[in-house]
Amino acid sequence: MKKAIHYINQFFAGIGGEDTADYKPEIREGAIGPALALSSMLNAEITHTVICGDNYMGSNTDEAIKEILSFLEDKEFDIFIAGPAFQAGRYGVACGNICKAVKERFNVPVLTSMNEENPGVEMFKKDMYVFKGGKSAAKLKDDVKVIASFANKILNGEKTGSADKEGFFPRGIRAQVWLESGKTGAERGVEMLIKKLNGLPFESELPIPKQDRVPVATPIADLSKAKIAIMTTGGIVPVNNPDRIQSASATRWGRYDISNVDKLESGVYKTIHAGFDPAAADADPNVIMPVDAMKTYLKEGKFGALHDYFYSTVGTGTTQAEAMRMAKEIIIKLEEDKVDAVIMTST
Amino acid sequence: MVKEIERAGIPVVLLCNLIPVATTVGANKIVPTISIPYPLGDPGTSWETQWKLRYHRVGVALDALTDDIEEQKVYKVKI
Numbered sequence: 001m002k003k004a005i006h007y008i009n010q011f012f013a014g015i016g017g018e019d020t021a022d023y024k025p026e027i028r029e030g031a032i033g034p035a036l037a038l039s040s041m042l043n044a045e046i047t048h049t050v051i052c053g054d055n056y057m058g059s060n061t062d063e064a065i066k067e068i069l070s071f072l073e074d075k076e077f078d079i080f081i082a083g084p085a086f087q088a089g090r091y092g093v094a095c096g097n098i099c100k101a102v103k104e105r106f107n108v109p110v111l112t113s114m115n116e117e118n119p120g121v122e123m124f125k126k127d128m129y130v131f132k133g134g135k136s137a138a139k140l141k142d143d144v145k146v147i148a149s150f151a152n153k154i155l156n157g158e159k160t161g162s163a164d165k166e167g168f169f170p171r172g173i174r175a176q177v178w179l180e181s182g183k184t185g186a187e188r189g190v191e192m193l194i195k196k197l198n199g200l201p202f203e204s205e206l207p208i209p210k211q212d213r214v215p216v217a218t219p220i221a222d223l224s225k226a227k228i229a230i231m232t233t234g235g236i237v238p239v240n241n242p243d244r245i246q247s248a249s250a251t252r253w254g255r256y257d258i259s260n261v262d263k264l265e266s267g268v269y270k271t272i273h274a275g276f277d278p279a280a281a282d283a284d285p286n287v288i289m290p291v292d293a294m295k296t297y298l299k300e301g302k303f304g305a306l307h308d309y310f311y312s313t314v315g316t317g318t319t320q321a322e323a324m325r326m327a328k329e330i331i332i333k334l335e336e337d338k339v340d341a342v343i344m345t346s347t
Numbered sequence: 348m349v350k351e352i353e354r355a356g357i358p359v360v361l362l363c364n365l366i367p368v369a370t371t372v373g374a375n376k377i378v379p380t381i382s383i384p385y386p387l388g389d390p391g392t393s394w395e396t397q398w399k400l401r402y403h404r405v406g407v408a409l410d411a412l413t414d415d416i417e418e419q420k421v422y423k424v425k426i
Contacts, residue, residue: 214350216375217358220412228412233348234386280385286401287388293398293405302409313348327351334357341412342352342359343405346369347383 002044002155005075006035007068007082007098009091012137013051021090023053025064027071034140038081041148043155048075050098054090057097065101077108079151084113084133084143085120092120099128109154113143116169125169126321132167172321226340229307231330233315234288234347235273236264236281245314247274253313253326255333258306263292275316276347288345307339315346349374360408362386366421377421378408400426 010016010023012033031039031046039046050068057064080102082095092114099110113133114120121130129150133143146167153160162177163170183191188205195202220226237245243254258264264285271281271288286292289310298306311330315323334342350373352359361374364386369377380386387404388397403426411422 212350213373214353214375216416216418217353217356219358219415223409223413226412228409231348276384278384280388280390283390284388284397287385287390287397290387290401290405293387293401296402297406297409302406323348324351327348330348331352331355331357334352335355339357342357343408343412344349344352344359344361345380345386346361346363346365347386 002078003076004038004042004044004046004079004081004151005048005050005072005077006031006038006046007050007052007080007095008033008035009057009088009094010051010053011091013049015051015053021053021055023051024056025050025052025067025071027051027068034084034144037141037144038148041145041152043152044079047077052094052098054088054094057094058090061097065097068098069101069105072102072106077106078155080106080108080110081147081151082110082112084131084140084147085115085118086133086137086139086143087115087117087135089119092118093123096120096124096128096130100124103128109151111147111151113147121169126172129166129168129171132169172319174319220341223303224301225304227305227307227338228294228303228341228343229309229311229334229337229339230289230291230294230343230345231311232289232345232347233313233318234281234345235271235314236269236285236289236310236312237272239268239270241272245272245312247272247314247316249317249319249322250314251318251322251326253311253330255309255311255330257308258291258310259308261291262295264289273314273316273347275314288347290345294343307334307337309333358412360411362404362408370419370421373419375419376408376411376414376416377419378404378411379421379424380404 010020027048027050032049035046035049082099085092085095095112099112103110111129113131115133115135131146150166192202243252245252266283269285271278281288349359349361360376362378362380363369364380364383387401404424407422
């Protein structure tokens with residue numbers, strides 16, 4: 001029989017409420033609290049339960065994780081389950097933290113469950129299976145059932161379905177599947193269009209993630225003193241693509257020195273973007289990365305300085321998560337050189 | 348990427364063709380371009396025509412960096 005280890009907080013272990021939230025990590029043999037419900041449905045034995053106070057985990061996260069990982073060093077287990085945490089914020093974050101650490105150290109599947117309002121969802125949904133849970137412990141049985149049925153699939157080596165089908169928050173991972181219907185994208189697209197025209201409900205295959213607005217940054221007060229950097233998602237690179245940026249679903253970016261050129265020459269630069277006909281940009285890369293116009297404005301004194309490099313990646317099929325990561329890496333370079341503003345072109 | 352840059356407090360202007368995508372995703376300052384494969388210069392026109400268009404739209408983008416706006420704005424271009 002496969003083995004599972006479960007993580008719960010002091011409250012669900014029956015130790016106490018807020019007054020005992022500083023409870024230090026402990027490991028006990030067997031299933032306790034919610035694990036009892038879980039064990040009745042799980043195709044695995046819950047050999048141990050880890051307990052930790054939410055505040056202890058919140059205020060001494062590194063220590064708590066270290067202690068818990070040390071408990072687990074000599075244990076054999078095939079899966080690690082935490083919670084459900086419902087709407088309990090600290091508990092949710094604790095479940096996420098410990099699951100992430102366990103996954104990194106022991107490379108076993110980690111599962112947890114939280115309500116959508118739990119801040120742990122946004123923090124950890126990309127790192128692990130976070131199942132969509134109820135608001136309070138009244139939903140314990142339902143939440144545990146969803147976790148158990150998915151856990152059993154993993155334990156039995158069965159195929160698992162999409163986030164929607166299985167009931168966890170999308171992790172931002174795209175999987176290619178053969179549709180049982182055998183319908184092509186064209187057929188499905190036309191069907192959706194007909195439904196839309198008839199005012200009938202339809203389900204997009206490309207849901208746009210929830211909006212996330214960013215406050216407008218303080219504008220440049222004096223352009224003639226500003227240092228500006230230029231960037232593109234249009235895949236303009238030196239012809240040998242030295243950073244081997246992918247033509248689609250890019251995970252890499254590059255930056256290329258333009259301090260000594262007046263424009264991007266054809267034959268020296270090209271586009272590797274797979275989402276459009278490259279002919280125009282290969283013939284004149286400035287139509288995507290307007291180095292020539294920027295250099296002219298610089299000479300005319302419209303702005304103070306041009307950052308020595310332009311930055312490039314490919315924007316087609318690239319996930320938001322990858323784009324965010326690449327941007328963060330690039331921002332470090334911009335800040336090092338005290339760049340004041342950015343002009344970005346996309347295709 | 349534009350949003351991450353702006354989140355870091357660096358003013359940024361996006362030159363792009365798919366305005367509805369840019370507005371939905373949440374870019375704050377947007378300057379339209381003319382197409383996807385050649386945002387800033389139609390190869391079917393003369394180099395001078397392309398240059399005028401590119402010089403104009405990049406200029407609009409540079410000016411937009413200084414614009415103090417409250418909410419998302421798509422800038423008007425003349426060429």
